[in-house]
């Protein structure tokens with residue numbers, strides 16, 4: 173089981189206030205608690221409901237492909253997409269619309285319990301502070317062998333493979349390429365060094 177929390181207001185309000193944004197809100201599922209009421213309150217307060225669609229299972233690529241097809245015309249006109257879901261849902265949307273910046277509206281936290289079997293290509297390690305807005309929608313925690321927030325390390329090969337395994341793409345090369353496609357690679361220079369806050373992981377009854 174995992175839990176999602178709405179991102180701190182000041183981190184998402186400026187994006188949501190833009191008329192040029194489209195919003196997907198997942199209805200959540202048994203494995204993921206989503207603060208739906210809180211999300212709706214914020215979207216209502218910011219008068220964003222006309223730009224929001226609620227959908228089921230944003231973690232399922234085959235569903236998301238259909239949602240994107242259905243809202244194709246609206247998506248062609250927007251500059252950004254905000255996704256309220258767990259980290260998997262945000263990554264699936266970002267993977268399918270790689271040329272539109274996708275911003276997470278929630279942070280995903282770990283809590284104890286069975287996590288279920290995952291059939292997705294992407295994963296979220298519930299780090300408690302979603303970085304996908306800075307990494308082109310590719311998770312640095314799960315796509316990098318060392319879960320670096322400031323990659324790439326010195327070991328990335330010229331062919332874009334990770335030094336840990338030549339069968340694995342370097343996550344940070346993928347992030348750089350995605351940001352380049354989005355014309356947002358300046359983020360890597362502009363943003364200060366990211367430091368992971370391990371206290372944000374809710375440990376439940378696990379010994380720290």
Ligand code: SF4
Nearest residue numbers: 259296297299303311
């Ligand atoms: S950065 Fe990765 S691990 Fe952290 S919440 Fe986002 S998707 Fe999950």
Ligand code: SF4
Nearest residue numbers: 316325334335342343
């Ligand atoms: S080569 Fe890339 S994926 Fe591998 S550890 Fe270094 S930064 Fe991470």
